[in-house]
Structure formats: C-alpha cells, structure tokens
Amino acid sequence: MGKNWLKLVEIHIEKAVIGVSGLFLLAMIVMFLVLSPNKVEFGGRELSPGELDEAIKTEAEELDRRVKNAKVEDQPAPTFASELKQRFESGIQAAPLRLAGAFGTPLPTFTEQEEAPGSIAVVTPLKPLPPAALTGRSMGVRVPRKIGQPPGEPVSAGEPAELPWVSLAAYFPVREQQDEMTRAGYAAYRARVYVVGVDVQRQELLASGEYSPWSDVTGSRAMPEFDVPGPIFDDETGAIINKSEIDAAWEAAKSAQVDLMQPAFFQVRAGDTWHMPPLPGFDEDEFASAAGGRQPSPAPPGEPGAPPPVPGAAGGPPAGGGGLGGPPPSPAADREAKEKVKTDLAAAQEALKTKQWDAAVRNAELVLTSAAATQSQKTLAGRVRDNANKEIAKTRTPIAPPPSATPTETTRTLVTAPGDPDKPVLLFHDDTVESGKTYRYRMRVRLWNRYLGRLKVVKEPAQARKSVLIGEWSLAGAPITVTPSTYFFVKSPRVGKPGAIVDVFKWRSGDWIRQNFEIEVGDQVGALRKVKFGDANEDIDFATGAIVLDVRDEPVAARVLASAKGEFRHNRANSVVVSYLDPADGQVKEKALATDKDDPRYRQLKSASEK
Structure with missing residues (x-):
C-alpha cells in the first residue's frame, strides 16, 4: 500500500508543480497589469510611476511662470526721522524754541522685563529654621503699633501690667528663597523678598505627657498690626479696583521691613528685660550694638512652685520615665542631651575665664534650662552666670529695649545670622501665655506676592489674586516653660x-x-x-x-x-x-x-x- 502511494506521487508531481506556477503567474498578471496597484495621488489624480515624473515637471513649470509674471505693489516707507524731528522742533509753542546747547549722550531708559504668558510659577515661601524660645516675667507697658501709621499721629500707651511672655527667634533663608524665585522664572527685580508678617502656632504640654493640637497664636499685643488689603478685580478688564490701597500697603511694607521681621519688645518698667533667644551661633554683643544696648538676662524659666524634676535625682521620677511624664527619651537622644550640657558648661566656664561675660551668661542659661543637666552641673552653671552678671553690672548700665514703642521708629538695623547677611532673624513676642505652662512653637513667614495682579503671566491665575503668600511651617522648637509668678x-x-x-x-x-x-x-x-x-x-x-x-x-x-x-x-x-x-x-x-x-x-x- 505504501509503495502504491509513493508511485502515485511520482507520476503526478510534475503536474502539480506546473499548476502552482501557473496560478502564481496569473496572480502577477492581475496585480501588476490588470489592477495596477503602484499608483500615487498627486494633484487630485492617481498616477503611475511613469506618469508621476511628468506631472511634477508640469506643476513646477507652472509655478515658475507665475513667479516670474507676478507684480509687486510699491509700499511707501514712512519717514519716521522727519516726523520725529518735526515734533521735537515744534514743541508746545507755535514757533520752535532756540536750543541753548548741544545735547549730550542720551540717557538710558529702563523697561520692565516682559514675561511670556503663563510662564511664571508663583513660589511658596520657604519654612524658617526651628525657633528658639526665651521666657520672662515683666512689668511692661504695651504701646500699640500699626505699620503704615502716619508719622506724628498720637499713640496712647497702656498702664504698666504684669506680663508673662515668650519670645521666639528663627533664621529665615532669604537667599534660598530668592534662588527658588529665580528658578521659577521670576524677573530679577521681582525676586527680592519682602516680609509682611510672621504666623505662629503653639502646642501645650498636657497632663498625659502629650501635646495638644497646634493652635494659632493670636491677640498678642506685643506685635505690630499690619492689615494688608485683598485685591478687588474688575471682572471685565482684570484691573485692580482698589489699587491705591494696595500701593499704600506695598510702600508701608517696604519701609517697615525691620519692624515686620524683628518687632521690638514692649517697654519694661521692672522685672525681666528682653534679650535675643538662644539662636545657634548668635552673638549677643553684635545684636546689642545693632539694637542700641545690651539687655540683662531674664530669670530662668520654671513651673509654678518648682522647676521640672531631674530624672534619676532625689525627689524626681526614676530615670527612664514612668508616671504621667510621657514616654522616656531614647538612649541616643539622652546621651546627646547630656553631651550638649557638658559642652555648654565647659563653654560657660571658659568664657568666664576669658572675661567674655555675655557668652558665659548665655551658655550657663542653656545648662540651667536643660532637663538633662545634673544638679551639680546646674549649681556650677548658676555660679558662672551670677559671677558673669556681676562683672557685666560693673561695666554696663542695663537699659530698656530699643524704642519699640515708637510706631515710626526706622533706625534699627536688621539682625542676621553670624557671617550670613542673607539669613535674617525673625522675631515674635507672645504675651498670651499662661504662667508655668509648657509650650512648643513653630513659625511660618508671609511674603508680599510680587506677581499680584499679573494674571496673564502666571501659570495659575488664582495665585496672582493674592496680596500675600503663606509659607510652610517650620519644625517645632524645643519646649519652654513660662516663667511662673x-x-x-x-x-x-x-x-x-x-x-x-x-x-x-x-x-x-x-x-x-x-x-x-x-x-x-x-x-x-x-x-x-x-x-x-x-x-x-x-x-x-x-x-x-x-x-x-x-x-x-x-x-x-x-x-x-x-x-x-x-x-x-x-x-x-x-x-x-x-x-x-x-x-x-x-x-x-x-x-x-x-x-x-x-x-x-x-x-x-x-x-x-x-x-
């Protein structure tokens, strides 16, 4: 059976090959001769390859003919030079004025840089560094201050009152803020930073050892008032209707940068006078020179009836936490805090030895207010501070803070970080605190919107409808306990x-x-x-x-x-x-x-x- 099948294939194989070849030839004839698929559309017609070259040549010849035969109309050029000369010589009188002398080199003109529509991304203000805090208790006189108040306008001061207070200080990275603005496409003259205020929130230490939610610090009468109006836009033209109010606020903000960033303290009649909170690397003598004199150190902070107990010491909770004091600190954080106490105490003793009285007081107070300091370390720090204050009293006369009560005072110098003029200090004075309570604070800055009203050039027009830009919150500063009564x-x-x-x-x-x-x-x-x-x-x-x-x-x-x-x-x-x-x-x-x-x-x- 197998042999018969093979024999049948051998007999008919040639016929099969001839049949397949015939079908392939027929397909080629139909595709290339009958159907003609190799055609392209040119000028609204389907052309074969042979026809295409001739069509292109004909079209090119027609275009060349039209170009050569086209007629150009004469356009008279305006004589701008003659017109300008005529207007200049005619002046405002019928007869031209006689020139007194030849003109010199023309003065350059400055024009605003025009940004492309939708090219500017409005930059959110950066966060300040974590604030340092200082507390005290004073007989103070609150004098209302309002930014933009006309010079010479009478101001009524309050009566001396007992005021517990906390002052905050933080560095603000102005150079980094300007760099962010430049990268966002700000024009050079719009990348300058103008502060219009500082916002502050605080948390209160609760009986459970945890902190309360963040709440805004409002109503402090130790801070100047500055009301920045919001813009009112015309719906049809987009123009600012209350532009005169906005311009007045803008001028007030520019002229009051020192008072907005570093508002001076209220007048102190008795008790603790103000000095700069313990900012990293800050030199109290430099600030005293800028502010007009050194302020005596305030009494150390504490709680009603007692300072916070020292862990592990007699009368305090056992080391490692427990009770209602909240979770214990981590071993690494505890070691770091103890090392810092040793460093601050050594710095205080060295400063006392080298007669750097301010540095001695400042470092001694860091030891006295640290929960990680031992009783003996606090004893030594107390001696250093007392001795330094005695020497200070011999050479300097304690004075009240700078004349902060004067609303028109503009002579103070802006205080910046040591060696970094592009990192100014932000200050905030909180006189709404309660004696003996423990708080921690965070800050944010408010900046004038340099693209206010420029709806077309910003990527998000809503950002150009704000007078003030609100920044990011800083990290929380170290806790501080308000000086009790x-x-x-x-x-x-x-x-x-x-x-x-x-x-x-x-x-x-x-x-x-x-x-x-x-x-x-x-x-x-x-x-x-x-x-x-x-x-x-x-x-x-x-x-x-x-x-x-x-x-x-x-x-x-x-x-x-x-x-x-x-x-x-x-x-x-x-x-x-x-x-x-x-x-x-x-x-x-x-x-x-x-x-x-x-x-x-x-x-x-x-x-x-x-x-």
Missing part, C-alpha cells in the same frame, strides 16, 4: 509634727517676696498673707495652686559637688520628700529637701528677695 522649695521638716516647712516666692511688680509656710497632706502650698511691701503692709497672695499629696521621710541619693572641676558624688541620707499636684500641667511631681537646698534657682530667688 510663684515658686516653692522644701526648707525643712516640721519638728514633732507631720508635714514640712516650705519657702514660697511671689513675684510682685518686678520684685520677689519670700514667706515660709507649714504644709501637710491636703494643703494648698501658700496662702494670702499680709506682708510689708515698700512702705506699707499689703495683702499678698502666695498661693501656688499646688496641692500636697504626700509628705514623707525616706532615703534620697542626692548629688553633691565634690570638686571645682564639676565632679560630684552621691550622698544617700534621709530627706523630707513632698509629692504634689502641679496646677500648670496637671502632673504629679516631687520635691525633696536634699536637692532643693542646693538648687541654684532657690539661691538666686533668696538673694533677690533679700535686696
């Missing part, structure tokens, strides 16, 4: 009775007054008492608001200074320990006689109350 310290145990005797200090019109009180469980520390103040006896309220929860005698390991080099040793002995509820933040805290007796703030307040 009262402190208390454990003075001694009660003899033969449960409880303890405490010294309570009350701030009154710039002076600290001291009284001692006996306390036991359930008492409020301090009370109303008649004391001699000035030339008269007055009822003064020494109530701290702190509630005594427990008074006990227990072994306490107190740190005691062992050498002038800052070394210390632990002395373990029985001590009176008072547990109390702090009204400022709702936390339970402890104080011990063993640590209070060597507290530098206790010594400072005793010295102040004895004057």
